[in-house]
Every structure is written in structure tokens, then in C-alpha cells.
Amino acid sequence: MNLCCAVVDNAPVVAVGADGQETVTGNSLKPLEEMDNLTDEMFNVITELDTCYSDMTLLEERRISDIKERLCILEEKVLIWDSDQLMTSDMDSEEIAKYLQAGDELRQLIEHLGNLQSSDKDGEQIELLNRSHSIMQMAMSRLEDVLVHLLVQHRQPVEPDHMSFHSTEEDIVTDYSSSSFDDESIDGEIQSDAGRDSEDFVIDLIHPSAISSLKSIAELMFQSNYDKECCQAYISVRKAELDECLAVLGMEKLGIEEILRMDWNVLSIKTKWWNRAMKVFIRVYLVSEKHLCDLILGNITRSETDYCFVESSRNSIMQLLNFGEAVAIGPPKPEKLFRILDMYECLNDLLVDVEALFPGEYGSSILTECHEVLLRLSESARGSFMEFKYAIRSNTSTTPFAGGRVHPLTKYVMNYIKALAVYGKTLDLLLEDLHENDQISAAEDDRRDTSVHSSPTAWHLLSVTSILESNLEVRSMLYQDGPLQNFFMMNNIYYMFQKVVDSDLQNFLGDEWIRAYKRKFRQHATSYERASWNPVLSFLKDEGICSRGSSTPSTTVLKERFKSFNLALEEVYRIQTAWFIPDVQLRDELRISISLKVLQAYRTFLGRYSVHLDGTRHRDRYIKYCPDDLERYLLDLFEGLPKSLQCPYWR
Structure with missing residues (x-):
């Protein structure tokens, strides 16, 4: 186009912008040659501008030509490097780097095409853009496959060597938590879970040699506006890997209904596995998963990184929490209390870890679920404890226990509360607002040392011993032999006394309780001696x-x-x-x-x-x-x- 072409009424109507576009104002245009009123200076300026514009047009045409040529080269690279080739086991980081370089160059070319301004080349420019986007889509599809391949091909074993989780059957012993309250053949000690502390470990879930390539692929996909595809691919692979971790830790997928129907002896063992799995999964695998996510996606926005981590781990953490909830909503039973307390303490201890792993809006739903399960467990623990006390009251018999021995009920209850002493701090929290319908008798209450029995746990344990003693007194009346009544009470009160003296229960029940029960078993012994031997000695x-x-x-x-x-x-x-x-x-x-x-x-x-x-x-x-x-x-x-x-x- 000839820029120097028109003036109207001795006034130029052509304006040339810095971008080479002409702006026409005024009336009709006239050829430059027909304008006699132009000065030489004006003519020279306009001529120079016309030459400059022509050069710019030629330059843009040459640039478009170069883009076409370069696009052909990039398309050839993308088509030659198909997915199968990119995912061969012998593919090294250099091969991937070359492909990434081609992808990045394609991205820059698309950016450049979008910035070009040309009125008469718009059709060609749009065609080039469409073609470039099509090639980019193929390249990103292949990179997505490579991302998945690298994540799978270079995954590390899900169980670290220094934390072997395999256990023999002897490690998962059946204890009082797996026994029926009414089973009067029970004897021995209750065994509660030990070792609540757990160290944090960061392990390499992906071999370090693949991290650089994975990171570069993710960055290019995000820069090329394929962030959703990248996140979906990453989440899909890592979610499956974390599910596999749970399987290694012994946590099978079970529905709530399946768990509720499960025999308690079996479920009790599974709750032990759950406690261990929770600690290892959160403090090892999720910490390591978070670290991996930061390594690969850390240079991208924080929100996207958090989103990928949360979505990768959501299913697995919810599987664990659903198990905890299913156990908690089952009917309260005395034998469940220890496992419930273990689960409560485990989850409560891990809350700080969970909060650190799932900050912000993406992780809020998981935190909420953790608190809900914790609440359910606390309600279940309170219910099971109250059921335990009720079971002592209601456990009756119509026949005396042979030989005036220590009754299994006494052994069960005292071993039970001896084990509960380990959970004193937790029970103080759970039992704080729990009020009794049946209070301890006024006489017993008067003997309480308020400085010792100020905690909810101490008060409730004291009430348990009182309930047990009342039950034993009723049972002693089943003996027709008067001396045997006292003999039976002596045996059982002494057993209660000895269990307290030899354990942490004395810290809850106090010296006054110990002195009182020492007097009681001696009184029963004296009463037995008199009733049994005074008639014999009367003949002498x-x-x-x-x-x-x-x-x-x-x-x-x-x-x-x-x-x-x-x-x-x-x-x-x-x-x-x-x-x-x-x-x-x-x-x-x-x-x-x-x-x-x-x-x-x-x-x-x-x-x-x-x-x-x-x-x-x-x-x-x-x-x-x-x-x-x-x-x-x-x-x-x-x-x-x-x-x-x-x-x-x-x-």
C-alpha cells in the first residue's frame, strides 16, 4: 500500500502510527501526485515514511515465513517422538530434556504468534495459531504419558527398610479387650498398646534420578496452560500409590456395614493395626508424599501444589478415618474401651501432624473429618466405660463360687481398672462432664481424700471399687456357711487391695482407700477365724x-x-x-x-x-x-x- 496518497483542502488526512498503521481523517483522499500544494520538505517526510512502512511489511512477512518453517520442524519432532518412544525403559533425562526444549520453543512460538498484529495477514496468523495449538496438544498429551510413566517406573518400595511393619501373630495378642465381660474363666493382666511415640521420617517415594525430569515436565505443562491435565495425571498415580501403602500396612478396604458386623475379637486386632497404620501412614508416608509434591510441583503456585497433595491423599486418609468412625459408632461394650482409648489417643496425638499436612481451604474438610471421628471415639469411650460400670452392677449369679476363691469378676474388674490407670490423662478429658446416676455411698464419700480424688478418673475408679464390693457382698450371701462368707470376702477384698498397692491405682485411689481396704480384709479374716475355729476350740x-x-x-x-x-x-x-x-x-x-x-x-x-x-x-x-x-x-x-x-x- 502506498502510504503517501491523499490530502484534502490543503490539509493532510493521512496519519502514520508508530506501528505502521494508517489513520485517515477528513474527506475523500487524493493521490499524492495530484497534490500541488505540498512542500518539498513534506513530500520527503511522507516518502520516507512510505519506505519505512514497506520495509516493516517485508520484515513481518519474512517473520511469518520463519514461523511456518520453525513450526514444521517442531511438528516433525513431536510426531517422531511418539509416546512409546518416550516411555522406553532406557529413556534418559537428556532425551526428555530435548523433547521439553521443543515443547517450550513451541510454547514461545504460540506466544509470539498471539502478539503479532497484522491486518492483512490475520487469516494466515489464525491458521498458524490453530496449527500450533494442535501440535501443542499432541506434545502435552505425550508429556502427560511421560509424567505418568516416570511416576510409575521410578516409584520406590512403599515400606522403608528401617520401619518394617510386618508382625507375627504373637505380636497381636488377644487380651482383655477381646474378652467377654461375662467370661468368668478369665485371669491375667490387661495389655494395652505401648509405644505411642513415633518419629517422623522422610523417604524417597520416587527415585531421585527422576525428580528433575518430572519437575520440568510439570512446569512446562503449567506454563502451557495444561495445568489441569498435569494435576489429574499426577493425582491419579499418587492416589493409587498411597492406596497401595495402606494395603502394605495391613489396612484393607472395608465398608462401615462390614466393620459393624465383624466379630469383636477380629475387629480388636484390626484396631491395633489401625493405630500402627495411622502413625506410619501420616508421619512417614504422607510427610514423604508432601515432600515429593513440593519437589515436583513446588515452583508452581502454592494453591496448586496443596490441591494436588490433598487430592492424592484424600481417599487413603478417608479410608482410615472411616474405619475409626465405624468402630466408634458400634454398640458400646466394656471390652471395646481399651481399643477405643488407643484409637482416640492415636488420632489426638496425630492432629498436629494432620494440621501441618493439610493447611488452608483444600485440607479443611480432612481436618473437620478428623475432629468428627475424634468426637465419635470420645463418645464411644464414655459409653463403653458407663457400660462397664453397669455390667458390674448387673452381673449376678444364683450359685456361690466354689471354695470361696477370688471371683473372676474381681480379677476382671481390678485388672481392667489397673490398665485404665495408664489412660488417666485421657480419661480425665473424656469423663470430666460425665455424671453418675448412682453416687458412691455417703460413708464412702466421707472417707475420700479430696486432694487425691479430685480428678474425674480417680472419682470414677473409686466408684467402680465401691460397685464391685457391693456386688461381692451380695454374692457372699449365696454361701450357706457363715465362715465361708467371710472367707470369700477376705479373699476378694485382699485381691482388690493388693492390685491397688502393686500398681498406679494407688495414685488414683489414695492412701485412705488403701488403709480402709486393709482394715476390711483383716476384719473379714478375723470374722472367719472366729466363726470357723471358736466352735472347735470351745471343746478345749x-x-x-x-x-x-x-x-x-x-x-x-x-x-x-x-x-x-x-x-x-x-x-x-x-x-x-x-x-x-x-x-x-x-x-x-x-x-x-x-x-x-x-x-x-x-x-x-x-x-x-x-x-x-x-x-x-x-x-x-x-x-x-x-x-x-x-x-x-x-x-x-x-x-x-x-x-x-x-x-x-x-x-
Whole structure:
């Protein structure tokens, strides 16, 4: 186009912009040659501008030609390097770098085409842009495949060597948490999960040699406005890898209904796996996953990086939380309490880690879910504890427990609360607002040391011992034998006392409780001795030995006294050798106490009156036992093995 072409009424109407575009104002244009009123200076300026514009047009045409040529070269590179070639196992970082260079050059070329301004080349420019975008789409599709391939091909083993998670069956033992409250054959200690602390580890989930290429691919895809495709590919691969991590950690995918229908003995073991899996998954794998995400996508916007990490890990973390929720919403049972407390403490300890991993709006839903599951677990723990107390009250029987032994209920309850002492701080939080319908009796309440029993846990444990004692008193009434009632209470109160003295329970129940229960078991022991042995020893009293008005003992009375003593002794021996005191110290103390009373009375009576039976026919029928024999026989008591006395002989 000839720029110098028109003026109207001696006024130029052509204006040339710096960009080479002409702007026409005024009326109709005239050829420059027909304008006689132009000065030489004006003509020279216009001519120079025309020449400049022509040069610019030629330059732009040459530039478009160069772009076409370069585009052909780039298209050839993209088409030659197909996906299969790019994903061969021997592909190195240099090969990928060359492809990335071609992709980046294509991106810059598209940018340049978009910035060009040319009125008569618009059609060609649009055609070039469309063609460039088509080639770019092919290149990005191939890069997406490469990204996926590298993420899969260079993944590292999901279990770090220094944290072997495999466990033998012996590690997952069945304890009181897997036992029925009504199973009266239970004995032993409750075993709670140990080792709540866990270190954080960062491991290489992707081999370091692939990180640079992955990072470059992601950056180019984002710069080329293929950020969504890049994120989707990354999330898809990493999500599958984290699911695989859970499988390695022993967490299978289970629906809530499946978990609710599961036998508690099986579910109890799975909750142990859950505790361990949560710690390792969050503090090792998710920390490492976050690190990997930052390495690959860290140069991109923070929001995009957070989005990819959250979406990659959402499914797996929700799988773990769903398991926790399913366990929590099941019916409250005493045997569930320890596993629920373990789960609560585990998740509560991990909240800080979760908050650090999932900050901002993308992670808010996961944090909310964690708090919801924690709330469910706390409600389940409170419900299970109250069910435990109710079960003690309602656990009744119509038949006495054989031999006056320590009742399984006593063992269960005391071992149960002994294990609960480990969770004192957690229970203080959970039981703080929990009020009892049945309060401890006023007398028991008056004896409480408020400085010791100020915590909710201490108060509730104290109430458990009171409920248990009341239950035992009712059970003792099932014995027709009065001495056995006291013997049974002595055994069980002593067991309660010893469990507290030998454990952290004394820190909750306090010295006053210990002194009170020490008095109680001794009172029951004294009552037992009196009820059992006073009738036996009554035959060894001096009263009534001599006839009225005579100072000489009656042989007939002496025979009757010795005979009655022997029969009473043999009956007690026959019965009480079947009774059982499991604690050796208590058993020895009671035997010694009985021996002192019986032997002293027998030796005294024997020393005074045996001479009056000398020469009596069948003397050994009346004086059947010497003191040494008697002492030896008393050592057979409380072994739980019924015996009968054989007629001894004098040495």
C-alpha cells in the first residue's frame, strides 16, 4: 500500500502510527501526485515514511515465513517422538530434556504468534495459531504419558527398610479387650498398646534420578496452560500409590456395614493395626508424599501444589478415618474401651501432624473429618466405660463360687481398672462432664481424700471399687456357711487391695482407700477365724470338766471333749482343705494365726488332762492327735484340694 496518497483542502488526512498503521481523517483522499500544494520538505517526510512502512511489511512477512518453517520442524519432532518412544525403559533425562526444549520453543512460538498484529495477514496468523495449538496438544498429551510413566517406573518400595511393619501373630495378642465381660474363666493382666511415640521420617517415594525430569515436565505443562491435565495425571498415580501403602500396612478396604458386623475379637486386632497404620501412614508416608509434591510441583503456585497433595491423599486418609468412625459408632461394650482409648489417643496425638499436612481451604474438610471421628471415639469411650460400670452392677449369679476363691469378676474388674490407670490423662478429658446416676455411698464419700480424688478418673475408679464390693457382698450371701462368707470376702477384698498397692491405682485411689481396704480384709479374716475355729476350740475349755463340788476332772467329760474336738477338727479339715487362698502370703499368715490359736489351746488342754485318761481303754480313740501332727495338718488348709484326716499313731 502506498502510504503517501491523499490530502484534502490543503490539509493532510493521512496519519502514520508508530506501528505502521494508517489513520485517515477528513474527506475523500487524493493521490499524492495530484497534490500541488505540498512542500518539498513534506513530500520527503511522507516518502520516507512510505519506505519505512514497506520495509516493516517485508520484515513481518519474512517473520511469518520463519514461523511456518520453525513450526514444521517442531511438528516433525513431536510426531517422531511418539509416546512409546518416550516411555522406553532406557529413556534418559537428556532425551526428555530435548523433547521439553521443543515443547517450550513451541510454547514461545504460540506466544509470539498471539502478539503479532497484522491486518492483512490475520487469516494466515489464525491458521498458524490453530496449527500450533494442535501440535501443542499432541506434545502435552505425550508429556502427560511421560509424567505418568516416570511416576510409575521410578516409584520406590512403599515400606522403608528401617520401619518394617510386618508382625507375627504373637505380636497381636488377644487380651482383655477381646474378652467377654461375662467370661468368668478369665485371669491375667490387661495389655494395652505401648509405644505411642513415633518419629517422623522422610523417604524417597520416587527415585531421585527422576525428580528433575518430572519437575520440568510439570512446569512446562503449567506454563502451557495444561495445568489441569498435569494435576489429574499426577493425582491419579499418587492416589493409587498411597492406596497401595495402606494395603502394605495391613489396612484393607472395608465398608462401615462390614466393620459393624465383624466379630469383636477380629475387629480388636484390626484396631491395633489401625493405630500402627495411622502413625506410619501420616508421619512417614504422607510427610514423604508432601515432600515429593513440593519437589515436583513446588515452583508452581502454592494453591496448586496443596490441591494436588490433598487430592492424592484424600481417599487413603478417608479410608482410615472411616474405619475409626465405624468402630466408634458400634454398640458400646466394656471390652471395646481399651481399643477405643488407643484409637482416640492415636488420632489426638496425630492432629498436629494432620494440621501441618493439610493447611488452608483444600485440607479443611480432612481436618473437620478428623475432629468428627475424634468426637465419635470420645463418645464411644464414655459409653463403653458407663457400660462397664453397669455390667458390674448387673452381673449376678444364683450359685456361690466354689471354695470361696477370688471371683473372676474381681480379677476382671481390678485388672481392667489397673490398665485404665495408664489412660488417666485421657480419661480425665473424656469423663470430666460425665455424671453418675448412682453416687458412691455417703460413708464412702466421707472417707475420700479430696486432694487425691479430685480428678474425674480417680472419682470414677473409686466408684467402680465401691460397685464391685457391693456386688461381692451380695454374692457372699449365696454361701450357706457363715465362715465361708467371710472367707470369700477376705479373699476378694485382699485381691482388690493388693492390685491397688502393686500398681498406679494407688495414685488414683489414695492412701485412705488403701488403709480402709486393709482394715476390711483383716476384719473379714478375723470374722472367719472366729466363726470357723471358736466352735472347735470351745471343746478345749476348762469349764465343765470337773463335776460339781469336785476338783477332779470327769473322765467321761474328758472323753466326750476330746472326741468332740476330734470330730470338729476333722470336719473343718475336710471342708477347708477344699477352700483356696491364691495369695501365698495371705495363706501363710492365716495358717500361722490359726495354728497359734489351735495349738496353744490344744497343748494346754492336753497337758492338763491327758494324764487323766492314762490307762483308759482305747485311749488313742480320744487323744488321736499329737501337737506336731496337728501343726502339720493345719498346713494343708486352703490349698483347694479336699482331704480327710487319717488316724495317726503316736511316735
